[in-house]
Amino acid sequence: MEQELDPINCKMFDPLPSPLPVTKYIVEMLEKRDLNREEILNALKLDPALAAQVIRLANSSVPNVGISVSSLKNAINLLGLERIFSLLEISLILGKKREREKYPISIKRFWAHSLLVALISESIGKFLKRYQYIETDILFCAGLLHDIGKLVLCTNRPQELRKAVVASTNKVFFHCEDCSCSHVSVGAFFAEKCFYPPDLCSVISSHHAPEESEGYVMLGEVVHIADNMAHVLGYGVVEKESVPEIKLEALKRVNLQGESLRVIASTALEHHKRIRLQVDML
Numbered sequence: 001m002e003q004e005l006d007p008i009n010c011k012m013f014d015p016l017p018s019p020l021p022v023t024k025y026i027v028e029m030l031e032k033r034d035l036n037r038e039e040i041l042n043a044l045k046l047d048p049a050l051a052a053q054v055i056r057l058a059n060s061s062v063p064n065v066g067i068s069v070s071s072l073k074n075a076i077n078l079l080g081l082e083r084i085f086s087l088l089e090i091s092l093i094l095g096k097k098r099e100r101e102k103y104p105i106s107i108k109r110f111w112a113h114s115l116l117v118a119l120i121s122e123s124i125g126k127f128l129k130r131y132q133y134i135e136t137d138i139l140f141c142a143g144l145l146h147d148i149g150k151l152v153l154c155t156n157r158p159q160e161l162r163k164a165v166v167a168s169t170n171k172v173f174f175h176c177e178d179c180s181c182s183h184v185s186v187g188a189f190f191a192e193k194c195f196y197p198p199d200l201c202s203v204i205s206s207h208h209a210p211e212e213s214e215g216y217v218m219l220g221e222v223v224h225i226a227d228n229m230a231h232v233l234g235y236g237v238v239e240k241e242s243v244p245e246i247k248l249e250a251l252k253r254v255n256l257q258g259e260s261l262r263v264i265a266s267t268a269l270e271h272h273k274r275i276r277l278q279v280d281m282l
């Protein structure tokens, strides 16, 4: 796989695209004085592209010391505000250059999908926390980054991505992808090259088949369910794609009843709407 994806290897550290209103909102936040840790965290939680860079930076600064960073909160604690602040500034300056580029998928739809999957994953995590230990910050981050392969394809393999988008009218998008260049395989490659920890790598590479994940089945199942719910709620990434099938074993193991799922979905949607209003994305 590595050889086939060589072009990605060369360009993978280019900034990934973000929707302009999100960029503007973050710039406005940065211009405020005395930005605190909480505000920086909230800014990062808004943008899968920035979050991907922060997780990469945090893990590449500690690849050999046995620490892995799977949540944005821990990444901020490890890197410190100074470094996060510089990264935000650089990403925003470089990202602005990409403003007018046309991508095979809508970056706004990608953003809305990733954010909703993150919020639903976090909500499911809060629910499950009553019964078992589960790290909701990691679930949020895993949900936000689960489809990062699609963004990497936008900037590195747009033709392959466009082909799959065109083929996916009324079909499940990932069934229309070329296996050697799917968002899952490219996302997994990206995560590995960016020193992402095993839990995030596992979700990125197995969110459509969580039973295949190595050692992080529950994490993958929660994101899988959240991904499916986002599609059912009308927040898929590709406009005319069909809703992917949900794995019944995942639903069974996570053990959420219909009413709980409804409450989780409506809470996450409310939160999603507030964020979209905040950044002017409605």
Ligand SMILES: [Fe+2]
Binding pocket: 146, 147, 174, 183, 207, 208
């Ligand atoms: Fe996916």
Ligand SMILES: [Fe+2]
Binding pocket: 113, 117, 146, 147, 227
């Ligand atoms: Fe997804």
